[in-house]
Amino acid sequence: MKITLLGIDDERLIRPLQLIADLFFEECEVRLTTNEADEVPDYTIKIDLNQKLTKFLVSVSLRNLCTGITYTETSQRTWPNPDENEKEAFKLIKREISRCFLLTLQHETGIIQKWGFLTGIRPTKLLHKEVQMGTPKEIAHQKLKDEYMIHTEKIDLMQQIVERQLEMVPDLYDLKNEVSIYIGIPFCPTKCAYCTFPAFAINGKQGKVDSFLGGLHYEMRKVGEWLKEKGICITTIYYGGGTPTSITAEEMDLLYEEMYNSFPSVEKVREITVEAGRPDTITPEKLEVLKKWKIDRISINPQSYTQETLKAIGRHHTVEETIDKFWLARKSGMKNINMDLIIGLPGEGTEELSHSLTETEKLMPESLTVHTLSFKRASEMTRHKNRYKVADRAEVEKMMDMASCWTIEHGYVPYYLYRQKNILGNLENVGYASPGQESIYNIMIMEEMQTIIGLGCGASSKFVHPQTGKITRFANPKDPKSYNEGYQHYTEEKIKMLDELFSEMPVIK
Numbered sequence: 001m002k003i004t005l006l007g008i009d010d011e012r013l014i015r016p017l018q019l020i021a022d023l024f025f026e027e028c029e030v031r032l033t034t035n036e037a038d039e040v041p042d043y044t045i046k047i048d049l050n051q052k053l054t055k056f057l058v059s060v061s062l063r064n065l066c067t068g069i070t071y072t073e074t075s076q077r078t079w080p081n082p083d084e085n086e087k088e089a090f091k092l093i094k095r096e097i098s099r100c101f102l103l104t105l106q107h108e109t110g111i112i113q114k115w116g117f118l119t120g121i122r123p124t125k126l127l128h129k130e131v132q133m134g135t136p137k138e139i140a141h142q143k144l145k146d147e148y149m150i151h152t153e154k155i156d157l158m159q160q161i162v163e164r165q166l167e168m169v170p171d172l173y174d175l176k177n178e179v180s181i182y183i184g185i186p187f188c189p190t191k192c193a194y195c196t197f198p199a200f201a202i203n204g205k206q207g208k209v210d211s212f213l214g215g216l217h218y219e220m221r222k223v224g225e226w227l228k229e230k231g232i233c234i235t236t237i238y239y240g241g242g243t244p245t246s247i248t249a250e251e252m253d254l255l256y257e258e259m260y261n262s263f264p265s266v267e268k269v270r271e272i273t274v275e276a277g278r279p280d281t282i283t284p285e286k287l288e289v290l291k292k293w294k295i296d297r298i299s300i301n302p303q304s305y306t307q308e309t310l311k312a313i314g315r316h317h318t319v320e321e322t323i324d325k326f327w328l329a330r331k332s333g334m335k336n337i338n339m340d341l342i343i344g345l346p347g348e349g350t351e352e353l354s355h356s357l358t359e360t361e362k363l364m365p366e367s368l369t370v371h372t373l374s375f376k377r378a379s380e381m382t383r384h385k386n387r388y389k390v391a392d393r394a395e396v397e398k399m400m401d402m403a404s405c406w407t408i409e410h411g412y413v414p415y416y417l418y419r420q421k422n423i424l425g426n427l428e429n430v431g432y433a434s435p436g437q438e439s440i441y442n443i444m445i446m447e448e449m450q451t452i453i454g455l456g457c458g459a460s461s462k463f464v465h466p467q468t469g470k471i472t473r474f475a476n477p478k479d480p481k482s483y484n485e486g487y488q489h490y491t492e493e494k495i496k497m498l499d500e501l502f503s504e505m506p507v508i509k
């Protein structure tokens, strides 16, 4: 699918229009007009912009070159500030062009986008910003409707989530002087077809695992020393990956011992989570280790309760194993268990989801994260897309509604959400929890209110400036070989960045 842009040559418009076109079409390319006679587009978008002293008029015409049908949308706005600088003026024009473009595409395809032309990953951040500025609720909601064309249903979901987060973490806006820690363990028993995480099949790789853990212990010690020296507290710690329970019980034991020895006041950390995502990695010995170190929030992820689906996506464990391991964890004293489901896995429709929800009802985990399948560029599933048959947009939406109704009926509340590119039906991933059992780390990572230091393979650090809120990122390498060769360098770089970020904090001696 090719869309050519006419009437305007500002390259800054290509990306936002491309993101909007991607909501409607698979593999679509938006480009500026070219002179190459052989490249006939499927659509043209003609943009007219008329700027007057106090007003500007935008007109967008989408023409289907095959049917000859054209849809035109116009918008007339008043400059809020006649002395608007160029950057702000461009933002306003871009918004109006985006709005008109979205409307023409909705006419052409019949698809209504409930998130409007918002294409960002973290919609709730927009609402938090308004809450922090003290904007009354109705005005904030109206802004989201006007500025992005978000539908009431999605705004209500955002509102519910923001309220839940502030109830769970009342000092959410004041945690800038603390940090959270993410620890990435890049190994899994096998690689799932939809996965793009750093996850390397662990079997036969003991040498690599040993060196990796050596590097990780080093990073924990160095960063721990720095935190102690600066007197900075840790809000939450999260072990992800990969599957952090794919290493042995002894290795886990040494790692958590290192955490207690290296990090400041671990007993005061609000939450420590270990993803035990793959049930085939959970053993009674590992559960004992988790208990010994007072880690009582884990994830056991079924994704689906249909065996053929698990086989099709490369998860080499059985449905029974998920259920058995859930009860094993429960009996060993795990009080906060999260389970993930994915809507729209290959071959799945409402029937399979209904079955998964019925099975979930028998377990009633404290939290349930409902993902919508996304075709990530680097996954096996995307590379061989034609081999995987997935539900259409209408069915995916129906499944999302089913899951949402089910959570309400069973006493769960939504507490975080994020969107992804190439997600089926342009929907979202939503974390639900029994009130009071929400994961604080998930709130911190989504709302970007504090620095998260990433240690280990594939761990990316997000530095949030305590005063300005400016975000800088830093990524550790994704593959164990590069990590093992360079972990000292990556640790030094991070500490340098932390020094700069927290330079105004007094040193505690």
Ligand code: SF4
Pocket (backbone or CB within 6 Å): 187, 188, 190, 191, 192, 194, 195, 196, 197, 198, 199, 241, 242, 243, 277, 278
């Ligand atoms: S268990 Fe998770 S991290 Fe591991 S391969 Fe599957 S999706 Fe990726």
